[in-house]
Amino acid sequence: MIIVKIGGNILDNPERLQAFLLDFAQMPGPKVLVHGGGKIASALGQKLGITPKMVEGRRITDAETLDLVTMVYGGLVNKNVVAKLQALGCNAIGLTGADANIIPAQKRPVREIDYGFAGDVAGPESINADALEFMLEAGLTPVFAPLTHDTKGSMLNTNADTIASVLATALAHKYKVQLVYSFEKKGVLQDAADDASVIPYITAGKYKLLKETGVVNAGMVPKLDNAFAALQQGVAQVLICEGEALPSINTRQYSGTTLSLN
Amino acid sequence: MIIVKIGGNILDNPERLQAFLLDFAQMPGPKVLVHGGGKIASALGQKLGITPKMVEGRRITDAETLDLVTMVYGGLVNKNVVAKLQALGCNAIGLTGADANIIPAQKRPVREIDYGFAGDVAGPESINADALEFMLEAGLTPVFAPLTHDTKGSMLNTNADTIASVLATALAHKYKVQLVYSFEKKGVLQDAADDASVIPYITAGKYKLLKETGVVNAGMVPKLDNAFAALQQGVAQVLICEGEALPSINTRQYSGTTLSLN
Known part of the structure; x- marks a missing residue:
């Protein structure tokens, strides 16, 4: 099976995105797509007066930024990718780590820096791989937004590369996994x-x-x-x-x- | 089984929402939640300078409003409800009609009024009930945002009451369905x-x-x-x-x- 991660360079370019999704839809066998955010969140944040918070060069997810990424990554980007894949004959299902509790995470502990609502995944053993396998076996193609949850009621912002690698590792006991970082x-x-x-x-x-x-x-x-x-x-x-x-x-x-x- | 639809009067009130979700999480047996939008979309739309479009007293979903509701209903509202249900021990999975192609719809035909990206569902027979039953049998609780898709790559805005009743009808051949409109x-x-x-x-x-x-x-x-x-x-x-x-x-x-x- 294959897990493909795409980022802003594809998501922000409608023609590249469409061409990529066509290639992805045509790949045989079980597959998972993980997408990042792209410029849409920053552009929308700017319109809403949400300024990116940086501390010592690191991005901070405060409460309003969490709402922003939950909307944009979990809603706008994720559902549009799903609708486009469906139109290409790929039975996609859009997910975050909260859905079916597939990726429980922890709010990053405050040490020198308080990263806010950033989610760290303990490791592949914390992934609910059964739910994911069950969807794959049913012919569904999970499409993940870079979001997890803290299992206490809050969404969390999690790096898309990390999500791709932790999913790949969690599925490795069952499938021969190819992990592709575009x-x-x-x-x-x-x-x-x-x-x-x-x-x-x-x-x-x-x-x-x-x-x-x-x-x-x-x-x-x-x-x-x-x-x-x-x-x-x-x-x-x-x-x-x-x-x-x-x-x-x-x-x-x-x-x-x-x-x-x- | 039970299908419950909630609207703005619950979604817009954090205490009522939390109390409702606790009650919902504790209900035994297979269940589905359908939520509307609430005031959050209008408030955000206002901040973004998106004015609600009305023609002859009917709401129109233009392209920017479609993006707005996809973000807010499909992302912010849906994923926060899912995260809260997960915290209450209910294995929720957030969905739109595009996900797993559960609710294919048609862009409403232009007659006297062009409703824009409003989605009409042909009827319960067009619902992909198998995918939904498969999730219910696996112990998942689907949480639907009031969104469908046109199967040609676009999301569509669909009334939450309609989604609740069409899902109830599609599941009626398999389950004894109670449909609750809050x-x-x-x-x-x-x-x-x-x-x-x-x-x-x-x-x-x-x-x-x-x-x-x-x-x-x-x-x-x-x-x-x-x-x-x-x-x-x-x-x-x-x-x-x-x-x-x-x-x-x-x-x-x-x-x-x-x-x-x-």
Whole structure:
């Protein structure tokens, strides 16, 4: 089975989104889509006078921002993606981590920074994988917004990359899972200035070296750390590529980066 | 099984909502909640400069209003209700008619008035009842926002009363369905000025009489027409009562109106 995460670079571009959803709808077998937020939330927040709260460069989810992301990610983005997939013959069902209690989380503890309503997922063992498998077996395609809940009545804002990797790991005991992170570049680049310098394979050993030599920069480190953690917990393969590469991922034409343990 | 519809008078009041959800969570057996919108959408629309569009006294769903209701009903209201029910031990799953294609609809045809993105449901036979039954059998409690989709990629705005009655009718072949419309009054009143004048039972024959004599006024007619249509199509019972009456509906303490064919 396949879990695909898409972010703002696809969501914010109606033509790219439609082309991506067509490719995604046509993929055979059980599949899950996880989407991020994109610029729509910030644009709407601005109209509503909600200024993004940052503390030491980190984004804070205060109560009004939580409402904003619950509306935009859980409502506008999620339901429009579901409606578009339905029109393409893919029996999508839009979910957050609160729905069927699939992803219970904890409000991030306040230490140096109070992140507000940010949700951390304890790990794949806390996922209600049965509910998810049950939908997949019924031929449904879950579409996740980057939201969880605290099991005490509040929604929480959770990173979409994290949701994708924790779902992939939770399903790895039952399925051979491919986890695809769609990316703004064609893959992990050897030279950030050269879009053609995609590194085709990265093993755990090579990743260590790429970090040490600074080839993999700050922004990519959390994503790749996440990816290797998923591989260590049983996910079969992690792919980092452009959204457009989706139809090619199990062919020789695949042009992105494949991560594997060794 | 039971299908309960709640509207703005409960959704707009946090204490009433919490008390209602506690009662609802404690009801045994399969159940479905359908919610309307409440004032939150209008308030947010106002902040965003979206003025409610009315033509000949009828509300029009233009493109920006569709985005607004998709966000607010499908995201903010729906997911917060789901998170609160989860905290009360009820395994809720938030849905629109697009999810799992449960309620396909048609954009209302343009005749004298162009209603915009308003969705009409052809009838209970167009409901994907299998998907819904499958969730109910798995112990999930579907929570529906008043939204459907046109199966061509667009969400549609659909009246919550209609959604409740069409779901009730679609499930009537499999379950003995009670359909509960929570109402701002204690029930259907004999005298609109006297809240204590609840009519306990209304049969189809009596309803005809109440309409002829003008006891049932304009605002109630579509709701009651809908209710009797549901009864004619196999729904076991329709109850019209205050949200607070929910725990009493199958007891002698029930104080609302019960509708039945005869």
